[in-house]
Amino acid sequence: MARPYNPDLELFERGVFVRLTGVDAGYGPATVLVGVDFEIRSGEVAIITGPAAAGKTTLTHLLRLALTPRDGRAVILGVDTARATSSVRARVKRRIGYVGENPVFIEHWSAYDNIAMPLKLTGMKPAEYAHDVRELVDFVGLGGASDLAVEKLSGAERRRAALARALAAKPNLILADDPTAGMSPGDGRRIVRLLGEMRRVGAAVVIATQDETLADCAPMDRWRIERGRLTRVAEEAAAEAFE
Amino acid sequence: MRNALTGVERALFLTLAFAAFAAAAVGLGARAFDHMASNYENARRGYAVVRVLAPEGPLGIAAAVAALESAPHVTSAEPMTAGRAAELLAQWGGSPVNAADIPALRLIEIDLAPAAPHTDISGDIVASLAQGGVTAQVIEAPDNASGGGLAARARTIALWASIGFALVMAVIISLGARGLAARRRELVTVMTDLGATRGQAAGRIADEAAILGLYAGLAGAALAAVIAIALLFVAMPGLSVESLRRMILPADLAPILAAPFVAAIAAGAGARAAAGYFHGQAARLG
Numbered sequence: 001m002a003r004p005y006n007p008d009l010e011l012f013e014r015g016v017f018v019r020l021t022g023v024d025a026g027y028g029p030a031t032v033l034v035g036v037d038f039e040i041r042s043g044e045v046a047i048i049t050g051p052a053a054a055g056k057t058t059l060t061h062l063l064r065l066a067l068t069p070r071d072g073r074a075v076i077l078g079v080d081t082a083r084a085t086s087s088v089r090a091r092v093k094r095r096i097g098y099v100g101e102n103p104v105f106i107e108h109w110s111a112y113d114n115i116a117m118p119l120k121l122t123g124m125k126p127a128e129y130a131h132d133v134r135e136l137v138d139f140v141g142l143g144g145a146s147d148l149a150v151e152k153l154s155g156a157e158r159r160r161a162a163l164a165r166a167l168a169a170k171p172n173l174i175l176a177d178d179p180t181a182g183m184s185p186g187d188g189r190r191i192v193r194l195l196g197e198m199r200r201v202g203a204a205v206v207i208a209t210q211d212e213t214l215a216d217c218a219p220m221d222r223w224r225i226e227r228g229r230l231t232r233v234a235e236e237a238a239a240e241a242f243e
Numbered sequence: 244m245r246n247a248l249t250g251v252e253r254a255l256f257l258t259l260a261f262a263a264f265a266a267a268a269v270g271l272g273a274r275a276f277d278h279m280a281s282n283y284e285n286a287r288r289g290y291a292v293v294r295v296l297a298p299e300g301p302l303g304i305a306a307a308v309a310a311l312e313s314a315p316h317v318t319s320a321e322p323m324t325a326g327r328a329a330e331l332l333a334q335w336g337g338s339p340v341n342a343a344d345i346p347a348l349r350l351i352e353i354d355l356a357p358a359a360p361h362t363d364i365s366g367d368i369v370a371s372l373a374q375g376g377v378t379a380q381v382i383e384a385p386d387n388a389s390g391g392g393l394a395a396r397a398r399t400i401a402l403w404a405s406i407g408f409a410l411v412m413a414v415i416i417s418l419g420a421r422g423l424a425a426r427r428r429e430l431v432t433v434m435t436d437l438g439a440t441r442g443q444a445a446g447r448i449a450d451e452a453a454i455l456g457l458y459a460g461l462a463g464a465a466l467a468a469v470i471a472i473a474l475l476f477v478a479m480p481g482l483s484v485e486s487l488r489r490m491i492l493p494a495d496l497a498p499i500l501a502a503p504f505v506a507a508i509a510a511g512a513g514a515r516a517a518a519g520y521f522h523g524q525a526a527r528l529g
Binding site: 064066067068086087089090091092093094095096098100104105106107114117118121165 | 443
């Protein structure tokens with residue numbers, strides 16, 4: 001039987017992972033994002049810079065389906081977020097990796113168990129994901145700290161653990177909200193380069209930060225947000241320039 | 244295992260165990276009441292008096308006793324002496340009665356074997372006496388007077404009261420388990436952020452609460468059973484394990500067996516509802 005035509009799904013199949021059109025969003029009576037237009041495709045990295053309270057975090061909340069648009073249209077991974085049921089939203093969320101400004105963990109669990117949680121949610125058994133999780137731990141440079149309870153990790157280690165958890169389920173869309181906060185410049189640039197690497201596996205990556213110099217770490221589309229209004233600054237430079 | 248439950252979880256476990264204990268204890272109490280009511284009813288129905296109408300005099304009594312030996316339902320027959328009548332009259336009237344003042348009686352006390360409901364016991368005995376040449380009347384305890392029917396009503400009330408109490412305890416267990424969900428709110432939030440459905444997030448917390456409820460229910464029910472058995476041995480000197488086993492009916496075990504499962508279900512349901520609410524809150528910021 002032929003599948004019913006779904007323009008949003010077709011958009012996703014054409015590689016457009018996010019398309020925001022004239023989106024307004026906010027909390028309670030406050031409107032934070034105003035008329036936002038944004039698009040990112042598979043294999044692209046976008047960096048969104050702007051001052052504090054400009055709307056970066058609100059935009060990432062919108063992209064991770066924690067907020068719904070008040071106006072306009074947000075199609076994320078082939079789903080119109082305003083019309084999606086809670087189970088569809090949950091399914092889409094499982095395909096989004098999110099590194100928050102203040103990552104939330106189960107503090108008394110080990111970093112390893114926290115990182116493995118997205119894989120558990122997909123129904124995988126510990127033996128099935130153990131190898132992948134160990135690889136991720138090495139990839140983000142967490143090392144032996146992965147066996148410690150998260151509450152015992154340093155700020156930088158928590159960031160690495162959050163990044164590993166965001167990548168664990170091989171998400172289509174990766175969102176990083178101020179991922180280098182509290183890190184040394186070297187560590188911060190390394191994290192951003194790691195995020196940029198995810199383009200190679202077809203993921204779309206959105207990085208929100210105040211630090212405009214991070215845009216030099218990897219080929220990225222550059223966007224600027226001020227007072228809730230998002231504008232495109234520059235398209236990404238050729239990847240070869242960063243090799 | 245010693246530190247498996249800490250802090251709030253231990254307090255919650257004890258709360259659930261106490262609620263399960265209370266529900267099981269009240270259930271056992273209701274079963275004990277049921278036994279007493281049943282014994283009372285059996286005692287009422289297991290006794291009757293035969294009034295010999297003819298032949299008159301000691302010959303009539305002797306003929307009736309002889310006929311009653313082979314009469315259906317009758318397990319023993321004893322002519323009522325003046326002394327026995329005086330004793331009964333004193334018991335009912337409250338003041339002493341002199342046996343010498345009581346005329347010759349034409350009454351025989353009989354003990355009856357348990358019979359199926361709606362059996363015409365009096366009719367069977369009268370017919371049997373008639374075959375022995377005796378005309379008599381059988382007087383049974385009335386169904387609707389002197390406590391007749393009271394036992395059945397009391398048993399019904401005890402049953403529903405214990406079920407009602409168990410439901411109240413189940414609500415308490417359910418509310419207590421919501422506290423566990425509140426303690427696990429961080430887990431629900433993280434799971435929600437990572438794309439867990441309401442069923443996944445709430446189910447995990449509900450499973451944990453149900454297991455806690457099951458163990459608490461087992462502990463509470465076991466304690467109630469131990470106390471009940473100890474009370475029986477204290478209240479019934481000479482009670483042996485063998486007679487105890489004969490005395491206990493399968494229905495008496497229902498409160499003990501049900502308590503852990505009801506506690507698990509109530510705790511799981513309460514935690515699931517609370518975790519589902521937290522999931523809804525975590526899923527939407529705006």
